[in-house]
Amino acid sequence: MKIKLQLSKIIENALKNANIEADDVVISDATKPEFGDYQFNGVMKLAKQLKQNPRQIAQTVVEHIDTTGIIAKVEIAGPGFINIWLGDAWLSSEATAILDDERVGVGYVDQAQKVVVDYSGPNMAKQMHVGHLRSSIIGDTLATLLEFLGDEVIRQNHIGDWGTQFGMLIAYLEEQGTDGVTQNLKDLEQFYKDAKVRFDESVEFADKARDYVVKIQQGDKHCLRLWQSFIDASLGHCEEVYDKLGVNLTRDDVRAESFYNSKLPSVIKTLKEKNISTISDGAECVFLEGDETPIIVQKGDGGFLYATTDLAALEFRVQELKADRICYVVDARQAQHFKQVFAIAKMAGMVAENVTLEHIGFGTMMDKSGKPFKTRDGGVVKLIDLLDEAVVRARETIKERKTHSDEALEKVARAIGIGAVKYADLSISRESNYLFSWDKMLSFDGNTSLYMQYAYARIQSIFRKHDGVITGSIVVGDEIEHRLVLMLLKFEDTLIKASIEATPHTITSYLYDLVSLFMKFYEQNPILKEGIEEEVKMSRLQLATLTAKVIKKALDILGIEVVNKI
RNA sequence: GCACUCAUAGCUCAGCUGGAUAGAGCAUCGCCCUUCUAAGGCGAGGGUCUUAGGUUCGAAUCCUAAUGGGUGUACCA
Numbered sequence: 001m002k003i004k005l006q007l008s009k010i011i012e013n014a015l016k017n018a019n020i021e022a023d024d025v026v027i028s029d030a031t032k033p034e035f036g037d038y039q040f041n042g043v044m045k046l047a048k049q050l051k052q053n054p055r056q057i058a059q060t061v062v063e064h065i066d067t068t069g070i071i072a073k074v075e076i077a078g079p080g081f082i083n084i085w086l087g088d089a090w091l092s093s094e095a096t097a098i099l100d101d102e103r104v105g106v107g108y109v110d111q112a113q114k115v116v117v118d119y120s121g122p123n124m125a126k127q128m129h130v131g132h133l134r135s136s137i138i139g140d141t142l143a144t145l146l147e148f149l150g151d152e153v154i155r156q157n158h159i160g161d162w163g164t165q166f167g168m169l170i171a172y173l174e175e176q177g178t179d180g181v182t183q184n185l186k187d188l189e190q191f192y193k194d195a196k197v198r199f200d201e202s203v204e205f206a207d208k209a210r211d212y213v214v215k216i217q218q219g220d221k222h223c224l225r226l227w228q229s230f231i232d233a234s235l236g237h238c239e240e241v242y243d244k245l246g247v248n249l250t251r252d253d254v255r256a257e258s259f260y261n262s263k264l265p266s267v268i269k270t271l272k273e274k275n276i277s278t279i280s281d282g283a284e285c286v287f288l289e290g291d292e293t294p295i296i297v298q299k300g301d302g303g304f305l306y307a308t309t310d311l312a313a314l315e316f317r318v319q320e321l322k323a324d325r326i327c328y329v330v331d332a333r334q335a336q337h338f339k340q341v342f343a344i345a346k347m348a349g350m351v352a353e354n355v356t357l358e359h360i361g362f363g364t365m366m367d368k369s370g371k372p373f374k375t376r377d378g379g380v381v382k383l384i385d386l387l388d389e390a391v392v393r394a395r396e397t398i399k400e401r402k403t404h405s406d407e408a409l410e411k412v413a414r415a416i417g418i419g420a421v422k423y424a425d426l427s428i429s430r431e432s433n434y435l436f437s438w439d440k441m442l443s444f445d446g447n448t449s450l451y452m453q454y455a456y457a458r459i460q461s462i463f464r465k466h467d468g469v470i471t472g473s474i475v476v477g478d479e480i481e482h483r484l485v486l487m488l489l490k491f492e493d494t495l496i497k498a499s500i501e502a503t504p505h506t507i508t509s510y511l512y513d514l515v516s517l518f519m520k521f522y523e524q525n526p527i528l529k530e531g532i533e534e535e536v537k538m539s540r541l542q543l544a545t546l547t548a549k550v551i552k553k554a555l556d557i558l559g560i561e562v563v564n565k566i
Numbered sequence: 567g568c569a570c571u572c573a574u575a576g577c578u579c580a581g582c583u584g585g586a587u588a589g590a591g592c593a594u595c596g597c598c599c600u601u602c603u604a605a606g607g608c609g610a611g612g613g614u615c616u617u618a619g620g621u622u623c624g625a626a627u628c629c630u631a632a633u634g635g636g637u638g639u640a641c642c643a
Contacts, residue, residue, distance in 0.1 A: 024583095026583080028585090031585085031586070031588095032586080032587090035586075039585090039586095041584090041585055041586095044585075044623075044624080045584095047623095048622095048623080054623090077586075078585085078586050079585085079586085079623075079624080081585075081586070123643080160643065162643095163642080163643070164642085165642095257643090280640080281640070281641080282641085283640070283641050284641095285640075285641090290569085291568095291569080291639090292567095292568065292569085292639080293568095293639060293640055294640065295640090296640060296641045298641085299641045300641060301641080303641080305641070305642080305643080306642080306643045309643090332570095332571080332637080333637055333638065334638090334643095335570065335571080335637090335638080336569075336570070336637095336638055336639075337638090337643095339570090363571095363572095363636095364636090364637090370635095397605090398605090401603090401605080403603090427579090428578095428579070428580095429579085429580075431571085431572085432571095432572075432579085433572085433636080434578095434579090435578065435579095437578080439592095440578070440591090440592080443591090443592085443605085444605035444606085445591065445592075445605075445606095446578090446579095446590080446591035446592070447579085447580090447590075447591065448591090450605085451605090454603080454605070454606090455606095457603075458602085458603050458606085460603095461602075461603050462602055462603090465602055465603095466602085505580085509580065509581095509590095512580095512590080512591090513590095516590090519606065519607065520607070520608090522602080522606085522607085523598095523606075523607045523608085524607090526601085526602070527602060528602045529601065529602065530601090565603090566603080566605085
């Protein structure tokens with residue numbers, strides 16, 4: 001239900017009928033319940049342009065507002081606010097209408113776009129660590145969200161499978177055994193360390209490693225086979241993490257760095273032809289206005305850098321994948337890099353003007369002391385270990401409730417533990433750094449996944465107790481139900497906002513508001529207790545049904561599972 | 567040095583395309599379980615929105631500067 005759109009159309013009409021010219025009509029949520037459900041604050045601005053009394057204008061506008069459908073009442077307040085109340089009858093019928101809708105009333109975008117979402121991007125030389133968590137989670141949510149709203153989403157996992165370190169790794173792989181499949185690569189981190197030790201201790205080995213780098217680049221079959229087997233094994237680790245994490249990335253989404261190798265020379269050629277790049281200190285550079293240091297696109301020795309790869313990728317995404325919008329879900333520290341790459345791509349005409357390029361940046365994960373998240377001995381925290389710990393902790397949290405058999409407990413602990421990690425990450429505004437705290441994320445209180453899952457389970461419990469059919473319509477009976485129904489219908493507006501700004505926390509905030517409201521409703525308005533009229537009981541059961549559906553759908557978009565019992 | 571970014575309650579965070587008395591959670595202190603999952607709900611206290619200017623009828627929000635954190639800055643990605 002696009003409520004704001006409907007309301008702004010009504011206001012636009014009112015303005016038109018009152019012969020008042022206004023360019024954009026913005027409807028906001030009311031700041032307080034006393035001020036209604038929505039408000040239109042644009043009158044004050046109009047009054048200034050027209051040099052008229054704002055309350056006078058507000059009065060004229062109000063007289064022209066159509067209050068036959070969605071709007072029940074409007075009021076002028078303060079210097080010229082127009083407060084809007086939606087009608088209970090309208091809310092009731094709209095809510096009832098979406099009870100059986102799989103999309104719980106959420107429509108599709110008017111103009112579907114082809115959107116590339118670039119996320120996760122692990123390095124094949126190392127095990128996935130906490131640094132990859134946010135990109136994977138935020139990117140996955142964004143992809144799911146856009147897809148749900150009707151865009152055509154192309155997921156791209158830009159894995160790091162190329163670079164000098166691979167020479168060392170495959171040389172060591174060869175020395176150790178035959179290939180990545182038979183080789184024990186369970187702990188990539190350790191393998192890397194061991195290889196590094198070999199590299200440092202043996203000149204002979206180091207030479208071979210360097211030689212292998214060149215050989216892979218030249219397409220040497222033996223080295224390429226070793227390299228490929230290594231990448232396969234490493235990718236297998238990532239998939240294990242994706243599986244645990246519930247991230248929808250498959251091999252089909254992998255478009256590795258190496259994929260662009262063959263396209264790099266042509267990028268340089270384009271830049272040279274358009275006089276965008278010049279030679280400086282022996283390297284091919286682009287000097288952008290305002291930057292004091294250049295962007296190097298080709299090293300003095302002929303090698304390419306990641307800016308070049310990103311340019312090639314951009315070109316590919318626009319020209320081959322035909323993207324309208326490209327979202328890079330990458331650490332905020334890369335802001336400058338993306339700004340530069342985007343600028344060069346547009347200058348060089350690799351990307352048409354109407355294609356939107358977005359760096360979806362996010363902050364760093366911190367520990368309690370406010371420092372970047374590390375293990376006790378200062379090492380990186382492996383993602384797989386973190387996820388396993390989350391499940392263990394979740395199990396401890398719910399074990400004492402004794403609602404589950406051992407087997408069921410395991411499943412529920414997984415949903416809760418993984419959900420907690422993801423929700424904690426998604427509920428913080430993306431750009432800011434975030435403090436990682438087990439206690440906070442696994443709490444039943446506050447804006448956590450467990451609180452949402454608990455609310456969902458609580459509703460399921462009502463249904464079990466009721467143990468019968470639920471029919472009939474939703475009839476808004478009081479203030480709290482009015483607010484709850486309105487909240488349920490606001491779901492689409494929330495998703496639209498989240499998709500435009502690429503802010504998953506918009507969804508979690510909404511969820512928290514919705515669930516809090518439901519809890520209030522649940523305390524105030526008994527459903528199954530004695531003496532409740534059948535019609536009221538059914539309406540409330542339906543309200544619970546719709547609430548549960550919206551919670552489930554919202555969590556689904558966030559990649560979090562619900563459980564029927566906690 | 568230069569650039570970017572952040573600064574809101576004791577703590578963790580919302581709010582930021584300008585709007586009415588700045589909101590949550592945690593923590594602290596009260597109240598509500600023979601009554602649908604109380605791991606819940608209700609209420610209280612707690613704020614110079616870092617500081618100083620500016621724009622405006624109106625600023626936490628926009629602009630400028632200062633202060634304090636973080637980050638990035640020529641051949642790694």
